[in-house]
Every structure is written in structure tokens, then in C-alpha cells.
Amino acid sequence: MKILLLGSGGRESALARVISLSKKTEKLYISPGNPGMNLWGENIILNGFEEISQFCKKEHIDILVVGPEQPLVDGITDYFADNNPQVIVVGPDKLAAQLEGSKDFAKDFMQKYQIPTARYNTFSSQTVTEGKEFLRTLKPPYVLKADGLAAGKGVVILPTIQEAERELEDMLLNSKFGAASSKVVIEEFLSGIECSVFVLTDGKHYVLLPEAKDYKKVGEGDKGLNTGGMGSVSPVPFCDKSFMGKVEERIIKPTIEGLQKEGMKYKGFIFFGLMNVDGNPFVIEYNVRMGDPESESVFARFDSDIVEAFELLGKGELDRYDMKITSQVATTVMLCSGGYPESYEKGKLISGLADCKDAILYHAGTKQGEEGKILTSGGRVLAVTCLADSMQEALNKCYNEISKIHFDKMYFRKDIGKDL
Ligand code: AMP
Ligand code: GLY
Numbered sequence: 332m333k334i335l336l337l338g339s340g341g342r343e344s345a346l347a348r349v350i351s352l353s354k355k356t357e358k359l360y361i362s363p364g365n366p367g368m369n370l371w372g373e374n375i376i377l378n379g380f381e382e383i384s385q386f387c388k389k390e391h392i393d394i395l396v397v398g399p400e401q402p403l404v405d406g407i408t409d410y411f412a413d414n415n416p417q418v419i420v421v422g423p424d425k426l427a428a429q430l431e432g433s434k435d436f437a438k439d440f441m442q443k444y445q446i447p448t449a450r451y452n453t454f455s456s457q458t459v460t461e462g463k464e465f466l467r468t469l470k471p472p473y474v475l476k477a478d479g480l481a482a483g484k485g486v487v488i489l490p491t492i493q494e495a496e497r498e499l500e501d502m503l504l505n506s507k508f509g510a511a512s513s514k515v516v517i518e519e520f521l522s523g524i525e526c527s528v529f530v531l532t533d534g535k536h537y538v539l540l541p542e543a544k545d546y547k548k549v550g551e552g553d554k555g556l557n558t559g560g561m562g563s564v565s566p567v568p569f570c571d572k573s574f575m576g577k578v579e580e581r582i583i584k585p586t587i588e589g590l591q592k593e594g595m596k597y598k599g600f601i602f603f604g605l606m607n608v609d610g611n612p613f614v615i616e617y618n619v620r621m622g623d624p625e626s627e628s629v630f631a632r633f634d635s636d637i638v639e640a641f642e643l644l645g646k647g648e649l650d651r652y653d654m655k656i657t658s659q660v661a662t663t664v665m666l667c668s669g670g671y672p673e674s675y676e677k678g679k680l681i682s683g684l685a686d687c688k689d690a691i692l693y694h695a696g697t698k699q700g701e702e703g704k705i706l707t708s709g710g711r712v713l714a715v716t717c718l719a720d721s722m723q724e725a726l727n728k729c730y731n732e733i734s735k736i737h738f739d740k741m742y743f744r745k746d747i748g749k750d751l
Contacts, residue, residue: 333358338398341695341714342623345630347371353638367694380410397422404432419645427595430617434476434516444589448614451518456503479511523608534597536650542570543625551746558672562747563663565628627714628661662725663716669740671710679707683735690732691716
């Protein structure tokens with residue numbers, strides 16, 4: 332099989348690694364990829380759907396795996412259905428991608444199919460007054476969400492009604508998040524502990540991937556600003572049989588039924604961002620892709636052939652897939668540029684990578700310097716993932732490996748997994 336993977340982060344590094352491990356993979360191209368992914372495939376630069384489509388024709392690509400959400404929300408799957416119908420695209424169509432692209436759309440879908448989620452209402456610049464009235468029916472803290480994609484910054488949680496009212500005005504009247512906040516979802520605050528659950532679906536059948544927990548805040552003890560994710564662990568101890576049974580019955584199955592009833596074409600990963608409220612799962616958000624840095628831990632535990640799964644997904648026969656997952660624990664610690672998620676410097680020389688023999692090193696924000704040197708080029712620079720028989724052992728391995736890596740102003744959380 333010839334495969335093209337789109338993306339350049341830690342998530343795509345994790346996908347590239349498992350794709351390269353498949354016996355079925357004849358050739359893996361990655362666009363744009365990063366220097367770490369050279370190990371698993373060939374990086375190329377393709378811009379826009381047309382160029383991607385032409386490349387797939389020329390190179391006889393069999394499978395297109397879409398890592399990030401933006402091309403899905405922009406309709407790459409529909410474009411391929413029209414122009415490259417022979418290619419299996421791993422990713423939902425444009426309509427289904429709205430489950431991530433519009434919070435209002437996702438909430439509406441959950442309400443229609445009775446999928447547990449926080450009580451909510453959606454407001455526009457014409458209904459600011461009604462929005463303020465709705466806020467008064469809720470208890471603090473107040474959760475406001477820009478409807479559209481806002482680079483992970485569109486959710487604001489505020490302790491007082493005055494701040495919530497001001498934020499609502501900022502989003503709706505002052506376009507705080509541009510077009511993304513032309514509509515705002517206000518919802519009830521759910522108190523609990525979060526986890527990430529993933530399935531691969533062909534639109535009818537699904538396989539449940541290992542769950543993971545992500546550490547979103549930049550500071551230790553979950554303090555400070557939200558980031559793309561500072562680390563992850565898989566499995567998650569509280570995601571036991573009873574909890575996961577509820578997740579499947581109340582959330583996953585009704586979601587897949589809903590996709591079918593709405594006529595959405597969904598062949599790809601669904602990421603359920605869940606809150607465990609006293610043992611009961613609620614959906615905080617849908618994403619139409621894998622998580623980052625969850626993928627780094629989830630795919631480290633993957634012990635079967637992912638390309639075989641993609642082939643079966645193409646045929647709509649995912650029920651025939653035999654997925655194997657190692658019982659070992661995977662932990663991931665993200666190495667970041669000092670200052671992230673606010674401003675930070677780039678172009679720092681990274682040393683020590685060759686000494687890390689006990690970890691999987693997933694590049695996330697790196698670039699190639701002169702003479703084979705690797706330089707930082709993003710906020711989240713490297714994901715360090717280790718497997719072991721216990722979470723503590725896996726974490727010890729991660730932190731031991733990290734002690735060999737260095738770049739100026741390197742920052743990472745030292746408390747990944749401690750809350751579990
Ligand atoms: P989202 O982008 O929807 O995942 O929201 C970002 C983060 O905000 C989530 O990971 C949660 O930590 C938090 N959050 C979102 N909605 C709620 C809610 N209704 N109650 C509590 N926390 C929430
Ligand atoms: N780790 C959260 C996300 O990928 O959105």
C-alpha cells in the first residue's frame with residue numbers, strides 16, 4: 332500500500348510510526364512532516380487540495396490519512412470523493428467534520444440523539460440580551476465557547492457573572508475570535524475528571540482504541556494557561572469496565588447511529604473529549620481526528636496492523652478487524668519552548684537525542700538545521716514516550732530519558748500522571 336499522511340506534529344509522528352510498522356506499507360509520504368518523521372517516511376511539501384490530489388494520482392496512492400482537523404473541516408474528503416474516488420480517505424466528510432468545526436452543530440447533534448452533555452444555549456450578536464439572561468440561570472463558573480475553530484483558545488471559563496457578560500459581549504460584539512465567535516455556546520459547568528476516548532469507524536462499525544488522559548495546563552498541579560497538551564498517559568485507571576460500558580452505550584453507539592441518520596460519511600477517527608461526573612460520562616467536545624499528545628501514548632500501545640484497519644475501513648468491514656493492544660502503560664511528556672503557550676523563541680539547537688535509546692521520540696515542533704542539526708521551531712517541540720509495566724516505571728523512564736536532552740529554555744511538566 333502507498334500512503335500519504337497529512338500533518339507535521341506529534342500526533343502525525345505517532346501515526347507515521349505505526350503506519351511504517353505495518354507489513355502492508357510499501358511507501359509512506361508525509362506532507363509536510365518534520366525531521367523526526369524521516370525515520371518512518373518521506374517528507375514532501377504539497378499545498379492545497381488540487382496539488383495533493385494530483386500527487387495521489389501520479390504516485391498511485393492507496394490511502395490518504397488526514398492528521399489535523401482543518402483540511403477535514405475544509406472538505407478534503409469530499410474533494411477526494413469527487414476527484415480521487417479510488418483513494419481510501421481516513422477522515423470524515425465536510426458535514427461530519429462540523430462536529431468539531433462548530434460547537435453549536437455538535438451540541439445540537441448531541442441533544443437530538445440524547446447523548447449526555449452539559450445543558451446549553453447558543454447566542455449571536457442579535458441575542459446578547461438573551462445570552463445574559465441565560466447566564467443568570469446557571470451557577471458559576473460560567474463556560475463560554477466560540478462556535479468555530481479558534482486554535483484551541485475559544486473556550487473561556489469565568490468565575491463571576493460580570494466577567495462572563497463582558498466576555499459574551501467581547502466575543503459577539505467585538506469579534507474577539509473573529510468569525511469563530513459570531514456564535515457563542517454558553518453551557519453549564521461540569522465538575523469532574525477528564526479523559527479522551529477514541530474510536531476508528533467506517534461509519535457503521537467501530538473499534539475502540541485505548542483511552543488516554545491529557546494534561547492541558549502549562550503549569551504543575553494543572554495551573555496556568557491552557558496549551559495543546561503537556562503530556563498524556565494510557566490506560567487511564569478510572570476508565571474501568573463499568574465506566575467504559577457507559578461510554579459505549581450512552582455515547583459511542585448513539586453517535587454512530589446519529590452519523591448514519593444524518594447521512595454523514597464518516598470513515599476515520601472520532602475523539603470523544605469526556606468528563607467523568609461521579610462515574611457518569613458526559614461529552615465535552617467531539618474532535619474529528621486523533622488527540623495530541625494522546626496519540627503518542629495511544630499508538631505506543633498499538634500491537635496490530637493499522638494499515639489493515641484502514642483497508643477494512645475503506646471496504647466498510649471494520650467489524651472484521653482484530654485489534655491488539657499491549658497491556659503495558661504508555662506515558663508521554665512534552666518538551667516545550669520556554670514561554671509557550673505565550674511568546675517563545677525558536678531556532679534553539681537540540682542536543683542529546685541520539686542518547687535516548689529507551690524512549691520513542693516524536694518530533695512535534697522541530698526543523699532541520701545545517702549539518703544534520705535539529706533545531707526547535709514550535710512551542711511543543713518533542714514528545715518523549717515510554718512503555719513499561721506500570722505507570723510509575725514508564726514515567727521514571729521518560730524523565731530519565733529527558734535528562735539526556737537539552738535545548739535553551741527547555742520546559743516540561745514534572746508531574747504528569749501524579750493525579751492518577
Ligand atoms: P473544549 O475545547 O470544548 O475541549 O474545551 C476546553 C476545555 O475547557 C476542556 O478540556 C475542559 O477542561 C473545559 N471545559 C469545556 N467545557 C466545559 C464544561 N461544560 N464544564 C467544565 N469544563 C469545561
Ligand atoms: N489533546 C487535545 C487535543 O488534541 O485536542
